[in-house]
Amino acid sequence: MSVIKVAILGFGTVGEGFYRTIQSHSEELTAVLGRKVEVAAVLVKNKQKERNISKDVFITTEFTDILNLPQVDVVVEAIVDKDPTYSFLKQAIQRGCHIITANKEMFAHYGQELLELAKVHNVSVGYEATVAGGIPVIQTLRQLLNVNRVQQIHGILNGTSNFILTEMREKKLSFADALRAAQENGYAEADPTNDVEGFDAFYKAMILSRLAFGEDPNWHDVDRKGITSITSDLIDIALQFGLRFKHIASIKKKGNQLIASVKPVLVGKEHPLYHVEGVQNAVNIYSDIVGQITLQGPGAGMYPTASAVIEDLVYVCQNRRANQGFTSAIESCSIVEKSQEEETWLIKGLLNTLNEQPINVIDQVEEGIWIVKATSEEVAQLTKLNQELVCFPIIGEFESEHDLAKLVV
Template sequence: MSVIKVAILGFGTVGEGVYKTIQSHTEELEGVLGRKVEVAAVLIRNKQKKRNIDEDVLITSDFDEILDLPQLDVIVEAIVDKEPPFTFLKQAIQKGCHVITANKEMFAHHGNELLRLAEKHNVSVGYEATVAGGIPVIQTLRQLLNVNRVRHIQGILNGTSNFILTEMREKKHSFSAALSLAQAKGFAEADPTNDVEGYDAFYKTMILSRIAFGEEPNWEEVGREGITSITSELIESAEKHGLRFKHIASICMEGGQINATVRPALVGKSHPFYSIEGVENAVNVNSDIVGSITLQGPGAGMFPTASAVIEDLVYVCQNQSTNKNYKKTISVNYGDKEGNGDELWFIQGLSKDYKNPLITWIAQSTDDTAVIQTTREEREKLINQQKVTSCFQILGEYEKLGNNKEVTLAVL
């Protein structure tokens, strides 16, 4: 029986998880693929560090040694940064290897080039693990896009930010205390900028945009806002209105163009993201036939991410084209360009006595926060005139506490 030879680049959390999963699921992989899967090599940075890897596996810090192997079918990349991973994967594709990556920053910047190169060399690129960890959102979108036209995608795409917001609400921690706990648990890096400032979610959003719409918005025009401005006081005030803060990425087709944002927003109990807590991720997809579906699950960690890589391993070894539907599609406009209609906003600092015929007061708490209904244009005026100190959009249905009346102005 022939063997599928795999090399793993990087042996951190993801790389080790992939290695262990291949070892523990040998029979399952052989049953699906009809061939045994073996790890032939592992690329590491420090050869002196002891690792639990079989003796017959090449362990090297020189990528050329891996490329020189007499048989190499698949390369799994689980490093960080754009370089050298991008160069490694280009060389692997040119050698005729299928490649799989979990590197969302690199793939957001260079995914198009890798896919074009793979098509030229008749190999496949797997990238399920670049978005939402163990949630099979990319595979789901591939299936949906056979006939369905995606209208709108929203997602909680960063487990670190979600964990911090959950801790701040449940444990009444400050942002800095919740961040320190995330770092202690290994959910956040020593430098957490990519997570808490929204860059990680931004890269994933661009990847999703390409799959759903075949293109992406101008990166410079995407509103990206992190969670560092969210205070314990804001979270407590939102709870009084029955709302929870979530860091949400959103992509939709509006007015004939793709619009995307990554920002904190508020959701009520009827929203599918309301109960997404801790390091969990979730993605809601709205399309013209199936309607609205939500996928949720672990967004990070050794085995959830390894699961996505292993499913990609099966996918590429069956030599299925990963360029499928990765092209400009006929999309249905989700609506008029944002800003033309009334929306719901959670605000802080606006006086109860403030009068404006274009603003409707929906709910007012005992402190200086309130829920209002107005247009995006009026909301911008309030901010520019320094009438409010904080302002966040409410997504989905809003139900006033103690009142069964629901207001729905911002849809999924």
């Protein structure tokens, strides 16, 4: 029986989880692929570090050593940062290897180039693990795009931020205490900036945008905000209206323009992301035929992410190049909407600032806390007048004790 030789770049959480899964599911892989899968080499930073890797596996600190092996069929990249990982994967493709990556930052920047290069060299690219951990959102979108036209995507794409918001609400913790709990549980890094400021979710959203709509929005136009402005008081106020804070990535078409944001919003009980708690991720997809579907599951961790990588291994070894990449922009669906669409917002700020703008105030929760109806442009103007204002859009139904507002998006 022939053998599929795999090289793993990086042996952290994802790399090790993938290695262990190959060992524990070798019979299943052989049955599906008709060939045995073996790890031929592992790229590490420090060869002296003790690792539980078979002595038959070649361990090296030099990527060129892997390229020079007599047989490497698949290169699995589980490192961080854009470089030198992009260079490694380019060289692997040029050698004729299928590639699999879990690196969302690198793939958001260079995914299109890698897919085009792979097509030239007749190999496949797997990138399921770049978005939402173990949730098969990439494969689902590939299938939907056969006929369905995706119109909108909402997603909770960062488990760390979702965990922090859940802890703040359920345990009445401050942001600092909830962040500390995330770090103690291994959900947040010592420097949590990528998670709590929305960069991690932003990269994932750009990958989903390219796959679903065939293009990225202008990155500088994406409204990216983190969760650091959310306080315990705001969470308690939201609860009075039956609302929960969620950090949501949103992508949709507006006319011929892609509109994307990654920011905290308030969701009502009927919204499919309302009950997504802790480190869970979820992606809600709306398309023209099937309507609305939601995928939910663990967004990180050794084995959930390994699950995505191992499924990609099957995918690339079956060499499904025809449907592996991003759709073309011509195929994407354009949604015609009003240019000045009103939304409902929770705003914390001074009354005199609101009086300076023609904003429809529909409820005053308490001094300095307002429920208003306004366009995003009007809210942006308000924040220019008073940079201390904090504004959060409300998605889904919410409860007002004065029965003044009901909104369904």
